[in-house]
Amino acid sequence: MALPDLFHEGSLGGVIIGREPYLANLDASGRLGRTLPTDSSWHLEGFYRYQLNDYLSITPGIILITNPNQSDRHQDLVIGTIRTTFTF
Template sequence: GTVNTDNRGTTYHLEGLYKYKVSDNILVTPGLLVIFNPENDSRNDTIYVGTIRTTFSF
């Protein structure tokens, strides 16, 4: 088959996060991942993924 390469682009990932120390033993890290041109196709909508990580230290 023929692949349509019109409007093709490059996928970019951008990630931001912030580490918040709740106590001496607990660290919470919320973050946001943004994917531009998913599947290398500028016709695809940008994808936003929210994350939250909790780290417990003993």
């Protein structure tokens, strides 16, 4: 979902929801078929691009990844980002 001109002309707010690549089903015999985790993993992201002028924007954001490596035994990942875009 994108929200153009949010709070300031030329700026952009956004939310991204998706699935990480995952293994949905495994047909394997023996130990391999029993040891691979198959928990659902989600990618949630929010960002806000602030347009400083015609040539420069700054985009802070935050990313949350649930059940990394398809395992609920792993803690969720939280990643902070900041991007600077120069337009020529």
